[in-house]
Amino acid sequence: MGTFELLLQGFGVALQPTNLMWALVGSVLGTAIGILPGIGPALTIALLLPVTTALAPTSAFIMFAGILYGAMYGGSTTSILLNTPGEAGSMMTALEGNKMARAGRGAAALATAAIGSFVAGTIATLCLTFAAPAVAELAFYFKPTDYFAITALAFCSVAVVMGTSRTRGFISLFLGIAIGVIGIDTMTGQARLTFGNMQLLRGIALTVVLVSLFAVGEILYVASRYRSTPGVMAPIKGQLWMTRQDFARSWKPWLRGTAIGFPMGALPGSGSEIPTMLSYTLERKLTRYPEEFGKGAIEGVAGPEAANNAAAAGILVPLLTLGLPTSATAAVLLAAFQNYGLQPGPFLFTSNPALIWGLIASLYVGNVMLLVLNLPLVGIWVQLLRIPRPQLYAGILVFAMIGVWGLAGSWVDLTIMLVVGLAGYVMRVYDFPIAPVLIGLILGPMAETQLRTALAAGQGNPMVLVSTPLSAILITLAVLLLALPIFLKRLRAHA
Template identity: 70%
Template sequence: MSTFELLMQGFGVALQPINLLMAFIGSVLGTAIGVLPGIGPALTIALLMPVTTQLEPASAFIMFAGILYGAMYGGSTTSILLNTPGESGSMMTALEGNQMARRGRGAAALATAAIGSFIAGTIGTILLSFVAPSVSELAFIFGPQDYFALMILSFTTISVVLGNSRLRGMIAVTIGLGLGVIGIDAQTGQSRMTFGSLDLLDGIPFTIVLVSLFAVGEIMFVASRSLARTEGTNPLKGGIWMTREDWKRSWKPWLRGTALGFPIGVLPAGGSEIPTFLSYAVEKRLSKHPEEFGSGAIEGVAGPEAANNAAAAGILVPLLTLGLPTSATSAILLSAFQGYGLQPGPLLFVNNAQLVWGLIASLYIGNLMLIVLNLPLAGVWVRLLMIPRPQLYAGIMIFALVGVWGLSTSWFDLLLMFLMGLLGFVMRVYDFPTAPVLIGLILGPMAEQQLRRALAISQGDPSTLVATPISASLLAIAVLILVGPPLFRYLAGRGRPARGRSALATPDSNPAQ
């Protein structure tokens, strides 16, 4: 039976009334969860697993898929309006989206994020339907040295978020790398920089750092500058819809973000962070308005948000075809499959074809539900900015506390959130960029793990890092990105005086003749 015929059978399952209801509940719940900082789809699905044991497997997984996609949509709302990303994949969206909101263009930012999410989610689901088995073979092609090269390439995105001072930016990266090494060393099992604290053995949770630096640090900064003072910003002065220029500047980033997000999301070490970093860097380099980045460039919202949602579809490929979880959410979904006595892998498509194709078909339906739900609400959501600032920031703080407490019910995590918030406040006061901290925290441990794994396999031979065509190509691209621009500027600077001297020499030569 062809893939198209199987997909049509899947729509027959997904369009059943109970499954449509589950898709709607999952989409709404996922959107709401995405708005709450710190909670995320993985925790939500984990909390709902005991509740869904009485449901049919197809209905339960259709709801879980709606939560996954809905959280991607909802995460962009607080990122753009409140500079408070609830998930790591929404971090890059916050950089430009919040600046657009401050300029009264929050509705346009929400609209381009919603449309980009829909386009990327739809294309990603189509690829999941038709090319999942072949794309999943990338998991077998990539070795540790290839993953390390991919991490190094991702590190080049730091250069576009360093802020006004490269020194401050590099200090921020170093802070992130330092936070990333805290905990138990995965290779040796030894504790590192825990200072005898058992609570630090598992490392610094990324969600706590994310919420603290963006939300808590921002709240402290605003409070220190007097909450009573208002900026007089009208959140709707830019209109409640995208202009013709916005559409023109957004459609290419939507497609480029999708092209980056899906294949990297498929990789075991991919996730949503790397493609969003790369998408932001690509859009800044290709934009005709690079001067707007940092002050509200719509490309910086459209590209990363599309990459984020395409990666969400990508993580389902290795999960369904190989039984390989590549993110926290897919790991929870794997345990949900096993709770129903199902083992994801090639045989799942044979033994439980109705379930698998019903789940895939529900992604199309859920994606359509989400765009219908979220796009008209852009003008409503943006009115959050009209709430008086004391009440608004108090609400953000409460949601942050609830989200962090819900992760582990640990008082130590709340203390850690306060300390990280102080760090965010100090960085905000002295104009240190926060994004490099998070990039260093994410990519540092991942790069270290793949580097040590590659060197262990090669018995310490460093040449293994360029031994494969993939790793050599990725490292060459990273070097070109770092060295190319200053080299071209240097060559251009040398060329201009030379042309000037030749031009001056021409008149002098005539009298001599």
């Protein structure tokens, strides 16, 4: 069956009334958390995980996809009106978008962000539709060696790219890997690092670590350095639609942003920050109105906003085809699949096409919903910002507690929440990246299984790890990545 027929069948799933409702719930939730501070898509999905066990997996993932895309839409609203980016991917939008809003062109900025997000989201979903089956087809031939090489490359790029220094990136990564080995070893049944505690036998759940690092760590950190003076909201002025000139200046940045965002999103470690930064830099170089940059150039909103939505679609390619998460949100989505006993990868495309294609089709549907939800209703959304901060953060802790306690009703999990939450606080104070912990935690066990399977097949000879062309290339890339900052420094010193 061709991709097109599969996609049509996917629409058959996504357009069922219940699934449409879940897509709407996800889009609304996603927009809301994109606007609210202190809570992002990864945390929201993690908190919803225990609740969604009662849902069919297709409905749950359709909702999660709405949250993933919606957060990108919502984040731009606060960036533009309040100059406080809701998500890391919206930082660049704030630069020009807030200037536009202060100059009375807020409506145009919001419109180019929303329409740009829609255009980019739709094109990127189209790319996903055709790229994912092709990659999945290739992945059928991957051996454990190849999978290990892929995870090794993901580890290196996450640790090198994220964060201020390689040392700190690798510290975060290995903290995650170290937490990941706790519990029963799946291959031999040996208990590892459980310190005689029965509850640790099942390991430390990703949800607990994620909730603790993101919610608890953030609450402790913001409480300790709280800036209580609220930001000044720029009023939504100007005509609601963009002018002809706005359109003429926006459509190229939208397309360029998509072209940057989609492939970058698929690469481990780049997340949504790097593509938006690249897009902003590119638009600044290419613009015919360089004097407007820094004062509210529409290109500087259109490009990055397109890039972050395209990146959100990009992260789904390695996730769905290889089971490889490239960002914190993707790591939670992977955990969600595992909760249902599903392993994303090439086999999921053949064993559960209704889920995969329903999910992909729902991305098209969700994009339309989000455009409708965000463009005319933006005035209602910003009312969310009126929730007073003390009660908002207090509420986030209540939900974090429910998420952790609801997993197993165990005080051990609550103790882990305290310890890891404190670690999250320290990581914020001393600027350690947080996402590598989650990548290490969820990819560590996977890397271990593949490594041990590969070595067993090669009778313990480590050369087996580079025995296939793909693994040899990927391992070489991983090593080169490690050396990259050193070479760059030398080059600069010589120049």
